[in-house]
Amino acid sequence: MPSKRLSVVVTRRLPEVVETRMKELFDVELREDDTPMSKREIVEAMQRADVLVPTITDTIDGGMLGQAGERLKLIASYGAGVDHIDVQTARQRGILVSNTPDVLTDDTADMAIALIIGLKRRLVEGVRMVQDGGWDGWAPTGMLGHRVAGKRLGILGMGRIGQAVAKRARAFGMQIHYHNRRRLHRDIEESLEATYWESLDQMISRVDILSVNCPHTPATFHLVNARRLKLMKPTSVIVNTSRGEVIDEAALTRALRAGEIAGAALDVYEKGQMVNPRLADLPNVILLPHMGSATEEGRIEMGEKVIINIKTFEDGHRPPDQVVPSML
Known part of the structure; x- marks a missing residue:
């Protein structure tokens, strides 16, 4: 010794x-x-x-x-x-x-896909309904969600985790779109069947699901802000397993409450463990305790x-x- x-x-x-x-x-x-x-x-x-x-x-x-x-x-x-x-x-x-x-690439990518499916199929809402005793039995129009196959997934940040999300999403039949600081090599794009958007605004306005997978830097702070949230389709959802500061959380809360987007799933928050109570009250939101890599x-x-x-x-x-x- x-x-x-x-x-x-x-x-x-x-x-x-x-x-x-x-x-x-x-x-x-x-x-x-x-x-x-x-x-x-x-x-x-x-x-x-x-x-x-x-x-x-x-x-x-x-x-x-x-x-x-x-x-x-x-x-x-x-x-x-x-x-x-x-x-x-x-x-x-x-x-x-x-x-x-x-x-942590695979663990975080797994969680992103889980949250995407959870939002589109309303899993958390279903769990709450059963646990709260509000389920009256199966009905043809009960708890209808949406398929993920055929939906456009926009990935914000196409590094290791973003690419891992894309690979998994392809297996579920999603169409891959991405915005990144630098465009990927053509071979990677072709293997993922991914469409590159130089303009984040143009991508956001077209996708059904937005997955945030970029780091927090001065350049990405509030990259998803009130103006960009208004560009999203009212049927679209947003998932963040990266850094909370990338999304303007107050603007996201307002957009969700106004019905401007259909749902959000967050594993990270702008102010650490302090979650906006107006956000937590919404039924179309999944909130996790930063467990994407857990x-x-x-x-x-x-x-x-x-x-x-x-x-x-x-x-x-x-x-x-x-x-x-x-x-x-």
């Missing part, structure tokens, strides 16, 4: 197998309960650790990094997104940042990536999943 091991602080409870492996490799400080750390607790953790392992619920801004001191050398984030970390300031202070990409397999793989990033750094090499400002 080495005489001096890296000091690692973990901000939230992780799967037991991940915590155990960290304990074997590092001088690790684990969280006793699963409550988020306060800003002060995170700053104090950064002051006493070589490595901080935060999650997407831990905001680490420039002011906090300015108080970190000289010991902290790596922020090995447990999660794919890094918009909760001021990566630029971290870099200026000589602190590396890493994340855990590529392990599989045991996925969470363990995330932890394994964190460990690899820390161990590689400890060995004097660049973490394989290092994030730099130019990537954002």
Whole structure:
């Protein structure tokens, strides 16, 4: 056993197998309960650790990094997104940042498809009806939904997850349309039978389902705003398994309540776990507690990536999943 091991602080409870492996490799400080750390607790953790392992619920801004001191050398984030970390300031202070990409693609894509089908077939409404004792038996016109086969699916953000959603949607007979910062290679377009739209406005006005699969950046904040929601067909629905800030949630609530669109399914919200109560009251809405990537397999793989990033750094090499400002 080495005489001096890296000091690692973990901000939230992780799967037991991940915590155990960290304990074997590092001088690790684990969280006793699963409550988020306060800003002060995170700053104090950064002051006493070589490595901080935060999650997407831990905001680490420039002011906090300015108080970190000289010991902290790596922020090995447990999660794919890094918009909760001021990566630029971290870099200026000589602190590396890493994340855990590529392990949640299938889990998130599965959830997007589940939400699409759930909306179009009114699954949650049906569950509530039975559980609340309001079901009087089968009827020819009872709880009519819509087929997904033949519907136009518009994918906003055609990265790994967007493409995984497209592959699944094709199996259900949906027609794939997409808007992306850059057009995909022709071979990928042909394999997905996907139609590219340079204009998001033009795509949104034509699709039956809009799936949000792009990251949150300054350029995508409120990309789906009140003006664009008015372009959607009144029979269309919107699904978001990406980042809540991409959609103007207040505008979405107004559009749903006015019947300007037919439904929405959200796994993420603009203000974290704070859900607009006017949105939650609507029957044509599915709201989930950010569980799109919540599989045991996925969470363990995330932890394994964190460990690899820390161990590689400890060995004097660049973490394989290092994030730099130019990537954002």
